[in-house]
Amino acid sequence: MLDLDLALEKVKKWVKEAGDIQKEYFRKKSILINTKSTGIDLVTEVDELCEKHMLDSIKENYPLHGILSEESGKSDTNITSDYLWIVDPVDGTTNYAQGLPIFAISIALKYKDETILGVVYCPIVDQLFEAVKGKGAYLNGEKITIGNKRDLSECVLATGFPYDRAVHKDNNANYFAHLVPMVRGLRRMGSAAYDLANVAAGSLDGFWEINLSLWDIAAGELLIEEAGGKIVYLKEKRGISLVAGNEAICQKILDQIEYVDKIIYKTP
Template sequence: MIDLNKSIELVKEWAYEAGKAQKDNYEKEDLQISTKSSDIDLVTEIDDLSEKIIIKGIKREYPDHDILSEESEFEKTDSDYLWIIDPLDGTTNYAQGLPIFAVSIALEFRGKIVLGVVYNPMLDEMFSAVKGKGTYLNGKEIKIGGKDELIKSVIATGFAYDRNTNENNNISNFSKILPKVRGIRRMGAAAYDLACVACGRLDGYWEFNLKSWDVAAGILIIKEAGGEVVDISGGKNVSIIAGNKKMIKLIEKEIKA
């Protein structure tokens, strides 16, 4: 296996460089925006620029590794290593001028995530984890929160891009659980949601119909912080609940995938 201690420092550099490009172009007047799967599924020129920065770094250091990134076509080889990238998670926020978005980079080795970084450039927050070595926020180790009651918890969720056509759009779950918690946040950036669960700012998180690049880094970041992530997809998509063990069970009782 490659030296993950070296790799995590490289990944932080790539994430910081991509985040700097995002911050430098934040609220750009002539920002180029287009749509993908629907009118609410956006991509900007800064998504593409961020992706190029990260992929350039990977190809320079690890030219034989596979790369799965949100904005590029995936070409599978026989490599044991797979980089999973969301270069700008929270594109709609970015396009709107809302300062909640992040760079997400994970490394998978033989099907297991071994490294993850989530970087929020507007707050200059670098969440990082290497398998077996804990989770860190700007170099300081963090741990999952200890809440064990819904009514005392603040949790987060999100809604898929096909929510206008997909009956499993999470609206009924949102309505059901809302009266039972202290608060629900819908920040629009799954990677950052998961990072906030890892450090205890949020007590739990659930969402349906995600993509692997949305959650790969965040999953490891939560697990290395002492939390858990439960797959509720039934093999159909990426749908998860995250938090401490007790909070996951409480949320799971209230929602239907």
Template sequence: MTQASLHPMLNVAIKAARAAGSIINRASLDLDILKINTKSPNDFVTEVDQAAEQVIIETLLQAYPDHAILAEESGRTHGAKHSEFQWIIDPLDGTTNFIHGLPVYCVSIALAHRGIVQQAVVYDPTRNDLFYATRGRGAFLNDRRLRVSKRTRMGDALIGTGFPFRRGDNFKRYMKIFEEVSQQCAGLRRPGAAALDLCYVAAGYYDAFFETGLNPWDIAAGSLIITEAGGLVGNFTGESDFMHQREIVAGSPRIYGQLVQILAPYTRVIKADDEAAAEAQPAKPSAADVLAGAAEAAPKKRAAVRIKKTAGDQQV
């Protein structure tokens, strides 16, 4: 798609992502003066995350003041909280890499309508790479159409992942998964920015990706880019409610199916405190509540599924 043919809402998202990328690139030139705060052990936020988020929010609300915004760093919604349209933002995915000067990080912006992601942008400012997608119109890297890889054998597959790093994450479970997957594939990679990892699946650089503990802002944009590139996205048992489960598998259809078979026994059982939080929500949760995983998980289906538009979905 040429810039002129892009959906107006996608164009605004691209403008916001590039503005945030400019802030990030300028800050990367002088990391020594960077102010770093710790949200929790091994989970950092910098003034750059906050400045990038602010310019994204301002750009989006200037164009669409009646839309809602779910943003990682501010920890709350902005704009019209109960709007059917909600922007889901990660202003700097890969903050730990950024702090160390490792050039693997990105800006992620998605727009959901009634809980279904319709527009997606992931911008890599170090390479000036723009991944984007509109539901039903394909996925692109700059001006090149993206397709997932054609590999069919797990033994030939290069798979991306992310290690658990927060207190409370189940590291022992992950090490069992790591051991099993690494012995069955050609290689396992962990660059440290999930939104970019998902785009790498869409581009065919990886054949699949999996991770636990991710939030909606980590995966919302990348999940649409993958499905628009012909891939599949789900949770560890192959269901489409991955936004709520804090576990995600994505890949080309054949590798995805094989990876789900390996990961299904390790699926996360939603904890009692999660269920209590869900019960404490109002009867009619906002889009922010739904996307943040407060709504209860959908009924289990054991088959791998492709995320599709239903008759009720609207193209936006």
């Protein structure tokens, strides 16, 4: 069985090194920026440099493990290991390209489809969130726990919007508009991994989003669970869609999503 404590120390070193690359290029006018699926789905040369660093580190240390990464997809498809590393080298590329300091490196390790290690690192604000299955969740070495609020009116929530929001009606706009007047605050920070990590730490009270990908949520999912929180997947919606928070707030967000679905989308 893999030594998870040793693996965690290695991952923390890798993300700090990738974070140094991100800080070196941050706000440089010469940075190369391209688009992917849509004109608002960006990738920069820093995404690619950091991904290469992370993938090279994994392959050097765990050559028989599988890898799934945002920019490269599934690496080493001939590998049939029970271990799968899931990497997002820059979650929040639009923020990075704009010179906004909220973006994160997210890396998780799954064993037989169960996430057993997760790290989210936001280099500019120097916040490192970590979790190993069964050992709790931590921010910069201090244990974190999910928030304890019970009423939406007291909550600061976070959410995001899919890249195809201009052409797909299931784009979260109706849920956002419905929930805005019901909560203390609603944040759209631009990094699902960072949002989930902050829910785990109690800095945010809840989060929902639709049409995410595995690399967006794999590490954050474990952080939430290890901090005593809950994740509910919206299986009827596209991609990976979920609600996160403590049990009470999850249910209250779910109730409002269900209400909007009935009123707007006329679901039964």
